[in-house]
Amino acid sequence: MNFELTEEQIAVRDAARDFAQNVLKEGVIERDNEQRFPKEEIKQLGELGFLGMMVDPKYGGGGMDTISYALAMEEISKVDASVSVCMSVNNSLVCWGLETYGTEEQKQKYLVPLAKGEKIGAFCLSEPEAGSDATSQKTTAIDKGDHYLLNGTKNWITNGSTASTYLVIAQTDVEKGHRGINAFIVEKGMEGFEIGAKEDKLGIRGSDTHTLLFTDVKVPKENRIGEDGFGFKFAMKTLSGGRIGIAAQALGIASGAMDLAVAYSKERKAFGKEINKHQAIAFKIADMATAVETARLMVLKSAWEKDNGLNYDQSGAMAKLYASSVAMAQTVEAVQIHGGYGFVKEYHVERLMRDAKITQIYEGTSEIQKIVISRSVLDA
Ligand code: CAA
Numbered sequence: 001m002n003f004e005l006t007e008e009q010i011a012v013r014d015a016a017r018d019f020a021q022n023v024l025k026e027g028v029i030e031r032d033n034e035q036r037f038p039k040e041e042i043k044q045l046g047e048l049g050f051l052g053m054m055v056d057p058k059y060g061g062g063g064m065d066t067i068s069y070a071l072a073m074e075e076i077s078k079v080d081a082s083v084s085v086c087m088s089v090n091n092s093l094v095c096w097g098l099e100t101y102g103t104e105e106q107k108q109k110y111l112v113p114l115a116k117g118e119k120i121g122a123f124c125l126s127e128p129e130a131g132s133d134a135t136s137q138k139t140t141a142i143d144k145g146d147h148y149l150l151n152g153t154k155n156w157i158t159n160g161s162t163a164s165t166y167l168v169i170a171q172t173d174v175e176k177g178h179r180g181i182n183a184f185i186v187e188k189g190m191e192g193f194e195i196g197a198k199e200d201k202l203g204i205r206g207s208d209t210h211t212l213l214f215t216d217v218k219v220p221k222e223n224r225i226g227e228d229g230f231g232f233k234f235a236m237k238t239l240s241g242g243r244i245g246i247a248a249q250a251l252g253i254a255s256g257a258m259d260l261a262v263a264y265s266k267e268r269k270a271f272g273k274e275i276n277k278h279q280a281i282a283f284k285i286a287d288m289a290t291a292v293e294t295a296r297l298m299v300l301k302s303a304w305e306k307d308n309g310l311n312y313d314q315s316g317a318m319a320k321l322y323a324s325s326v327a328m329a330q331t332v333e334a335v336q337i338h339g340g341y342g343f344v345k346e347y348h349v350e351r352l353m354r355d356a357k358i359t360q361i362y363e364g365t366s367e368i369q370k371i372v373i374s375r376s377v378l379d380a
């Protein structure tokens with residue numbers, strides 16, 4: 001067993017850290033207040049190669065491993081989870097899905113600009129009546145010979161208005177249940193495709209989460225991903241890797257909050273000494289460090305399994321379940337360590353606490369991760 005990172009992994013982590021601390025930090029409070037999408041920051045992230053990190057260089061990507069991706073996700077999420085959710089969707093849902101299951105034509109046309117960060121992608125599974133219960137798709141795509149006619153509504157879509165390329169899951173044959181679901185590449189600007197309302201959110205307020213409406217959108221047949229009926233498996237396989245990315249995001253939120261709490265505990269004095277000299281605070285920091293380190297080991301192990309061609313469905317779900325609960329619990333503690341200062345925006349920890357909550361909800365709620373884990377354990 002080798003816990004040492006390679007030189008390349010360290011370089012990627014340090015580059016992401018540098019970008020987060022020197023570029024993202026300055027405007028993060030303002031972007032959160034104004035619910036402003038980090039357009040310029042995402043553009044720079046793309047130029048640095050962080051939007052198609054794992055894609056083969058022949059398709060414009062960085063050719064990096066999942067461990068490097070997880071390390072970068074942690075660093076970016078320490079500072080701005082609104083940026084890292086965009087990064088996560090583009091890398092692990094859209095690029096990975098297209099590279100793994102797309103045709104050569106689809107890769108050349110859609111993957112290359114996404115991997116280079118010239119365009120942004122969105123992954124559209126959730127609907128008003130199909131969230132956790134993802135097989136209950138109401139969006140339909142009817143086979144019309146050379147094209148499908150797409151009708152329906154997707155909601156909660158990350159990168160909803162900024163994306164150019166949308167992977168949309170829809171029911172093509174109701175009678176076949178989940179085996180009658182397909183995934184399609186839909187372009188912004190296709191007739192009948194409308195971007196709906198933007199959500200006003202508790203956390204990750206800089207990310208643009210939208211409802212999308214499809215009315216008789218003609219999607220060319222060649223835009224279907226995989227064999228007929230592969231759409232639900234496509235979504236599940238893609239989400240398995242996505243969960244490693246969101247676990248790394250949760251880890252970053254937790255470790256970012258810990259860094260702030262540790263630094264503050266060394267500065268703030270009460271009763272004649274630094275607050276970390278009070279055992280109650282020192283023990284909070286011990287618990288925080290232990291939980292963060294455990295989450296990190298789980299995230300990296302799952303990434304390692306993916307890099308080594310092993311099944312990572314269970315470890316990814318476990319990493320997401322655990323890291324998201326650590327993010328939630330430890331950001332609350334970081335606010336507590338800051339006292340009243342933790343309750344105001346200037347000190348960053350209140351935002352991290354608000355951002356932490358979403359990691360227990362998207363890409364499968366914590367309850368859904370427990371379904372995935374328990375089925376995997378019981379079926380073994
Ligand atoms: N890989 C391959 N196939 C899989 C699979 C996997 N990991 N998981 C399930 N399947 C297959 C099953 O084998 C089955 O196919 P067969 O019948 O042919 O064997 C089929 O999918 C249906 O599986 P289940 O019977 O297990 O389906 P279910 O209705 O019980 O639901 C579920 C399973 C795990 C709960 C699933 O619905 C799920 O993951 N729900 C959560 C949805 C989710 O995560 N949404 C995230 C949206 S994207 C997002 O959120 C992005 C973001 O925020 C940034």
Ligand code: FAD
Pocket residue numbers: 089122123124125126128130131132133155156157158159201204209358361362363364365366367368
């Ligand atoms: P529901 O499924 O209605 O769940 C409600 C509650 O019931 C939850 O606590 C859930 O865990 C519980 N529950 C449901 N079923 C069970 C069960 N069988 N057993 C036990 N408990 C259960 N989706 C996309 O497709 N693409 C995106 O880019 C995207 N981005 C998002 C961004 C944000 C900010 C948000 C808030 C959501 C995003 N989502 C996205 C949607 C997200 O994946 C769903 O919100 C999530 O899967 C839960 O679905 P739901 O909201 O319909 O909740």
